[in-house]
Amino acid sequence: MRGRFQARGLWVALAAVVLLLLSPTPIPDAAVEAWRAGSLAGASGDAESLAAALRAIEQVFPWLAELSQSEIPLALASGDGARALNLLEAGAAAQADPSLSACWRTEASLLVGDWDDALQSLPPDAAITCPQALERLASRANEALEQLDLAGAVVVLRAMTIAQPADRDARALLGASLLLTDPDSAAPILEHAASLGSKLAADLRNEAELAPAGDELAVLATAGRIFLQHQQWALAALTFEQITSLDPLNPEAHAYLGVALQRSGHDGRAALEQAVDLAPESALTVSALGLYWQEVGEPGEARNYLQRAVELEPDNAAFAASLAAACAASGDVQAALASFRQAAQIEPSTAIFWRMLADFSVSRQVEVAETGLPAARNAVALQPGSALALDVLGYGHLLQGNQALAERLLIRAVILDPESASARLHYGLLLRDLERKAEAVAQLQAASRLGGDTPTGELARRALSPNGP
Incomplete structure (x- = not known):
């Protein structure tokens, strides 16, 4: 919308001023200077300065009402939602298309954080x-879920599905959210989202049909498991929070609640410790707390729980x-x-466990010939099309001095995954x-x-430096 305005409305408005400047009637110096400033600002993309220039021109020629209307998207482009709202309240968009005016108000309200007015x-x-407003609303819905504000997310998602009925992701999230508060209304929404191709909605719909009718705990447990599988951590946290309220002595529910809270940016420690208190001999509860300590940078504490x-x-x-x-993080x-x-x-x-063994051996250069290479061969044999496995095997052969075989393997890895920073690094070395x-x-x-700020990216930059390894 802003781009269309800058391509048409803005320059139409300035063109009108140009015609005035070329007319035989003397033009005030203030208008001339404002026009020059506006032209420069428009050419450089400086929306804020351009808006100021248009205001100055309008003061000289109050009858140019189009300039006030033109200033609204400029205020939006510069992030000044309050200015845009003031212009709208003053009737600056009275002659604009109603849909465009409504869109401007939505964007302005979003900028000032008035979500109710925006909706x-x-x-x-x-x-x-x-479409920019819908993108911002999608972000708002995600923010509400991350803050565990289920009601707020539902309000935004409803508005999004009305404005964009074919948005399968918004519809799936709406159905998933309603599943926790109004399962009956969730069913048709999930059905629609599934028909649009949403895997999350299809899984929720299919599993919900298998749950015993009227068994709220069974329905919630099924939904929670699916949310975990789809990495919908906030929805999983909200689900297992409900389960622990209904069944406070359920250690697994507390463990999953803790994991989901941690993954969604909240502190899951209390729930994880409650799970261990309820079931100290459960591998699930003990391992979940161990993984918590690993994530917060306490590998020694993590090792104790994971060993158990x-x-x-x-x-x-x-x-x-x-x-x-955990042992690796603690230096053992x-x-x-x-x-x-x-x-x-x-x-x-299972290829992934062989690859993990191979990757650790090769990256740490420990028992490469005895352990790393055989493990990497097993990983490639189980997953011959895995760029990750080929990369590890190729780098292992490079460390052992077998450059010809290493090159063949690393070329295959790069071809299979051109976006692999690790394969590119090893091939470059x-x-x-x-x-x-x-x-x-x-x-x-x-x-x-490709590696960015990761250790792989840093190693690549070191290798590029004159004194690199």
């Missing part, structure tokens, strides 16, 4: 007239891998290697060793760009 002003054709989880469920590969990560390389190996041996047909400088620089620059 009331949202025009039915908002998807066409003001492994003892309680020695055949759980995920627990063994989590313990390995050999214990980490042993736990990664244990995870792979528990589930020898290989090319540098082969003294193919231009190719090496290109790969390392790509790794730096």
Whole structure:
């Protein structure tokens, strides 16, 4: 909308002033200077200065009402919602298209944080007239969910689905939110979202049909599990909060509540500790608290709980891998290697555990030939199309001096995943060793760009520096 205005309305308004300036009637110097300032501001994209220029011109020529109307989107473009609202209240948009005027009011209200007015002003054709407002509303809905404000999210999502009926994501979130407060009204909304292609809505609809009729806890438990699977952490937290209210002695519900709270940006420690208090011999509750300590940077504390989880469920590969990560974070390389190996041996047909073992061995350059390369080969055999596995195997061979095989593997990894910063880094290091400088620089620059602020990106930048490794 702003772009269309700048391409048409703005320059139409200034063109009218140009005609006045070329007329035989003397023009006040103030108008001339304002026009010049407006032209420069418009050419440079300075919406705030341009709005000021238009106000100055309007003071000289009050009958140019179009300039006041033109100033509204300029105020919006400069982020001045209060100014835009003042202009609207003063009738500056009286001659504008009603949908456009409503759109301006919606955007202005959003800028000043008046969500109620924004929702009331949202025009039915908002998807066409003001898509920016819908984008801002989508952000607002997500913010409300992150703040665990279910009622606020529902209000915004309802408005979004009215303005944009084919928005499957908004419709799915609306149905999912209503499932916690009004399951009957949620059903048709989820059905519609599923027909539009929403996997979340389809899963909720299908599982809800299998839950026993009238069993609120069963319905909530099913919804909570699906929210966890889809990483809808805020909805999961709200769901398990309801479950713990209905069933306060349910340790698993407290554990899942803690995990969901933590993932949605809240403190889940109290819920996780409550879960352990209720079931101290449960591997689920103990491991969940261990993962909490790992996330907050206390690997020693994490290791204690995760070790206990492994003892309680020695055949759980995920627990063994989590313990390995805690050992690695605490600096115990050999214990980490042993736990990664244990995870792979528990589930020898699952590629990810072999890859985790290989990645740890190769990245730490510990037992590369004895452990890292065999584990990487197993990962590639189980997932021959995995760029991650090929990258680890290729880098392992590079460390062992087998450059020809390393190059073949790393080229395959880059082809399979051109966005892999790790594969680009390792291929760049290989090319540098082969003294193919231009190719090496290109790969390392790509790794730096793709890796950003991650350790991989930093390693790429170090490799590009004259004194790099």
